[in-house]
Amino acid sequence: MSEKFIIGVDGSEQSRAALDWGLRRAGERGASVELMYVTDDTFLSESVAFVSEAQKASDEMLAAECAYAKRSGFAGSVTGTAVVGHPVTELEQASKRADLLVLGAHSGSRFAGTFFGTRAVKVAAVAHCPVAVIPKPRTAEEVERVPGIVVGVDGSEPSKRAIAVAAAEASRAGVPLIAVYAWMPPLTPGLEYLWSEDLIAAQRSAAEEAIAIGTAGLAERYPDLELQRKLVQAPPVTALVEAATGADLLVVGSRGHGGFSRLLLGSVSHGVLQELPCPTLVTRAE
Incomplete structure (x- = not known):
């Protein structure tokens, strides 16, 4: 039975770095890929209409990331899941059906407290499978390989x-x-x-x-x-x-x-x- 990777996505440069890394690894291992986008509902209105709009936006973001994955040349299976909920809780549950969970890492105040950032540490602490946390790639001028x-x-x-x-x-x-x-x-x-x-x-x-x-x-x-x-x-x-x-x-x-x-x-x-x-x-x- 082939492995399954779940890759967290949000359309940012940091999550694209994680997506690229995860797709390369999945291609090398013959693994299937599930992309997952979580809209944090912590500060959202609980009204049915508001949650519905949040879900619609999540579906659109996920569709864009799935299209990116397919354009990358990855030949394996790519599926997607978009949910509205608490990011750490949703990823912890999703990790039960994965062999590897791949997350991007944000830095700076713009992303403080968002899906990735410090939450990548929290997800790594509670996940049921191994977790890969991927930084933004650095150039040869920035760091020697x-x-x-x-x-x-x-x-x-x-x-x-x-x-x-x-x-x-x-x-x-x-x-x-x-x-x-x-x-x-x-x-x-x-x-x-x-x-x-x-x-x-x-x-x-x-x-x-x-x-x-x-x-x-x-x-x-x-x-x-x-x-x-x-x-x-x-x-x-x-x-x-x-x-x-x-x-x-x-x-x-x-x-x-x-x-x-x-x-x-x-x-x-x-x-x-x-x-x-x-x-x-x-x-x-x-």
Whole structure:
């Protein structure tokens, strides 16, 4: 059975970037595509006539995006769904019938609080399938491309799942897998002098052991995979954002479905989605 991708659309430049990315990936994977447009009814009148007009406008927007998808050259199946409702709730429900949910990411006050923006983070926290959040493409003048797929290693179950997904993605794409382990010596203000060079060396040795354990078995499973291990003395979000700037994909893990709190997504996943250095895939717990 082929995969199904749901791609959020709204006609903006940012959502077109997500649509283009999603269509390319669907074409590579032989997946069918469903485009979804949600009119936020939070501030709409509840009158029947007003809701009817909102639905009509949604249908027109969706038809335009479906036409764009077909003009792009995508040869697979494209369907569309237009609804009036709460965007996070509607996408959370839609994710139950998808193998991947693809969202664009807006920035700036114009789009603050709209369907995408920070709501992409909320959707990623509650979705029942993996979620890809796609930034607006940047030019070579803006950022140097770094071929490869980046994943964080920290020994947690979400990290283990992310590593497995990232390795499969890198092997399929024929690009390096860049495994990043971020470490920091415990800092107690005013007592930094207690950390000798020997203690720092011990911390680094522990980090080397942790990244070796986290990536163990990948060489046997993917003999042709180029694996790059990076130890970075920095906070995890900073390390991942720097490593992934210009990369093909960043893969991060979530703690699984369970509610709207950002903590259910994880502070690191939440942080990188706020920065979004490249297309970012949030994996789900098994």
